[in-house]
Amino acid sequence: MTYCVGMRLHAGLVFLSDSRTNAGVDHIGTFRKMSVYEQRDDRVMVLMTAGNLSISQSVRELLNTYTDAQGLSVWNAPNMYEAARILGETVRLVNQRDAKALSGFGIDFNVSLIFGGQIGNERCRLFQIYAAGNFIEAHDENTYFQIGEAKYGKPIIDRVVNPDTSLDDAAKCALISMDSTLRSNISVGLPLDLLVYETGSLKVDRFAIIDEKNPYFQMIRSSWGQQLKNVFEGIEAPDWEPHNDASQTETPGQHQPVRVTPPAIS
Amino acid sequence: MTYCVGMRLHAGLVFLSDSRTNAGVDHIGTFRKMSVYEQRDDRVMVLMTAGNLSISQSVRELLNTYTDAQGLSVWNAPNMYEAARILGETVRLVNQRDAKALSGFGIDFNVSLIFGGQIGNERCRLFQIYAAGNFIEAHDENTYFQIGEAKYGKPIIDRVVNPDTSLDDAAKCALISMDSTLRSNISVGLPLDLLVYETGSLKVDRFAIIDEKNPYFQMIRSSWGQQLKNVFEGIEAPDWEPHNDASQTETPGQHQPVRVTPPAIS
Numbered sequence: 001m002t003y004c005v006g007m008r009l010h011a012g013l014v015f016l017s018d019s020r021t022n023a024g025v026d027h028i029g030t031f032r033k034m035s036v037y038e039q040r041d042d043r044v045m046v047l048m049t050a051g052n053l054s055i056s057q058s059v060r061e062l063l064n065t066y067t068d069a070q071g072l073s074v075w076n077a078p079n080m081y082e083a084a085r086i087l088g089e090t091v092r093l094v095n096q097r098d099a100k101a102l103s104g105f106g107i108d109f110n111v112s113l114i115f116g117g118q119i120g121n122e123r124c125r126l127f128q129i130y131a132a133g134n135f136i137e138a139h140d141e142n143t144y145f146q147i148g149e150a151k152y153g154k155p156i157i158d159r160v161v162n163p164d165t166s167l168d169d170a171a172k173c174a175l176i177s178m179d180s181t182l183r184s185n186i187s188v189g190l191p192l193d194l195l196v197y198e199t200g201s202l203k204v205d206r207f208a209i210i211d212e213k214n215p216y217f218q219m220i221r222s223s224w225g226q227q228l229k230n231v232f233e234g235i236e237a238p239d240w241e242p243h244n245d246a247s248q249t250e251t252p253g254q255h256q257p258v259r260v261t262p263p264a265i266s
Numbered sequence: 267m268t269y270c271v272g273m274r275l276h277a278g279l280v281f282l283s284d285s286r287t288n289a290g291v292d293h294i295g296t297f298r299k300m301s302v303y304e305q306r307d308d309r310v311m312v313l314m315t316a317g318n319l320s321i322s323q324s325v326r327e328l329l330n331t332y333t334d335a336q337g338l339s340v341w342n343a344p345n346m347y348e349a350a351r352i353l354g355e356t357v358r359l360v361n362q363r364d365a366k367a368l369s370g371f372g373i374d375f376n377v378s379l380i381f382g383g384q385i386g387n388e389r390c391r392l393f394q395i396y397a398a399g400n401f402i403e404a405h406d407e408n409t410y411f412q413i414g415e416a417k418y419g420k421p422i423i424d425r426v427v428n429p430d431t432s433l434d435d436a437a438k439c440a441l442i443s444m445d446s447t448l449r450s451n452i453s454v455g456l457p458l459d460l461l462v463y464e465t466g467s468l469k470v471d472r473f474a475i476i477d478e479k480n481p482y483f484q485m486i487r488s489s490w491g492q493q494l495k496n497v498f499e500g501i502e503a504p505d506w507e508p509h510n511d512a513s514q515t516e517t518p519g520q521h522q523p524v525r526v527t528p529p530a531i532s
Binding site: 032034036038060063064153154155156159160172176180181183193206207227228231233236237238239256 | 298303415421426442446447471499502505523524
């Protein structure tokens with residue numbers, strides 16, 4: 001499996017991906033799932049992939065050279081919407097080529113993509129592209145996308161991130177979200193690719209490969225876990241004693257469960 | 267969907283279940299998923315169910331009256347292992363009766379159960395029962411089971427709970443785990459059934475139905491979220507500046523992403 005998260009903030013974009021692949025527990029691999037398409041001062045686009053690795057790799061390869069009937073490619077698309085559409089077309093090309101043969105082996109055409117960036121003066125945009133080549137865009141009400149093993153790391157993002165979150169805080173949150181996922185699911189693994197893009201810069205200048213020796217990620221892993229435990233211990237325990245105070249009528253201990261009683265002996 | 271969690275600690279057992287069911291977004295219901303089988307001073311058993319509601323309800327109903335060929339029922343089983351086996355048999359009975367007809371409508375025989383308790387002088391035991399009627403037991407190395415929408419609420423349990431955790435702390439953790447799930451997944455909903463069983467008591471004396479007015483759950487929801495944000499803000503931001511210090515070679519900002527460069531113009 002995989003865990004990738006992309007966030008679209010007013011300040012820019014944050015992308016984080018793991019690098020574990022598995023085709024069964026006896027076939028674990030490390031493949032980086034983030035690719036950067038950069039033309040300085042013109043466009044920066046970032047692609048993250050989840051799903052069948054052969055499909056993901058073909059999409060990434062085709063995207064680089066694909067030109068549609070109007071001569072548009074990701075390298076000259078006038079805006080990110082058109083670039084996402086072109087990416088969707090390459091997914092459909094791979095589908096036409098591979099889906100039937102895969103299906104013959106009982107394998108679904110399974111791929112999902114996060115694609116975001118900035119072209120020229122347009123604002124930063126972030127898309128999620130599905131296996132059918134259709135796609136949706138992130139907006140202020142839904143400011144991030146996740147692909148792969150998304151659920152473990154979702155609560156912390158829901159609690160912390162909004163469109164006004166700073167890039168540093170968003171990167172920190174993405175790493176905590178990844179840490180929660182790494183701890184709970186063995187199919188997601190280090191190293192991580194982290195890319196932070198600042199609106200208007202039109203170049204990649206904050207990128208890191210994070211492995212188990214990375215001091216910042218080590219600090220996050222240990223201090224987040226420890227401080228979470230401290231907060232946990234600081235929250236008072238439930239009070240099971242009955243209260244006479246009317247305001248406390250919803251206190252634990254005064255309800256009846258759904259009881260199943262033994263059948264009468266006939 | 268559903269979220270239920272059961273924990274087996276040295277001090278006893280904790281059970282927590284939500285009550286939302288849905289058969290499509292236009293068909294949301296409230297059904298309690300926890301049932302208590304209690305014979306004071308002899309046995310306390312708790313069943314939580316996830317999956318197809320008609321199957322769950324039939325299993326619950328049958329379990330009360332089912333007696334196997336040796337005359338054993340949950341009411342006279344000599345230990346929890348035998349009680350879990352009897353529960354598995356009732357799942358198989360429902361399967362024999364309903365699975366083929368459901369299959370004709372393209373509906374899987376989908377049910378999963380958490381079943382735990384104490385019989386006589388035996389230790390507290392906790393089981394997870396599958397749709398095939400087979401089951402596994404919790405031990406110190408794997409001290410809890412979840413059914414339904416398990417992933418959102420798993421990280422906090424993994425970080426906090428171990429066999430020596432007190433019943434109050436385990437109940438607190440289960441409620442935080444539920445809160446994370448409620449925030450991230452609309453198919454899980456209030457009210458909650460919370461039951462805390464103390465080893466050796468052989469009666470149910472700590473049970474609560476928790477709805478949105480419950481002051482303890484309100485406190486957990488607000489203070490956990492707020493303190494999580496405080497901890498988050500207290501963790502330092504990543505440092506993207508290059509360092510000359512050799513010990514800092516893994517600091518962000520010094521790596522290269524997987525770059526895709528534009529194809530050469532022919």
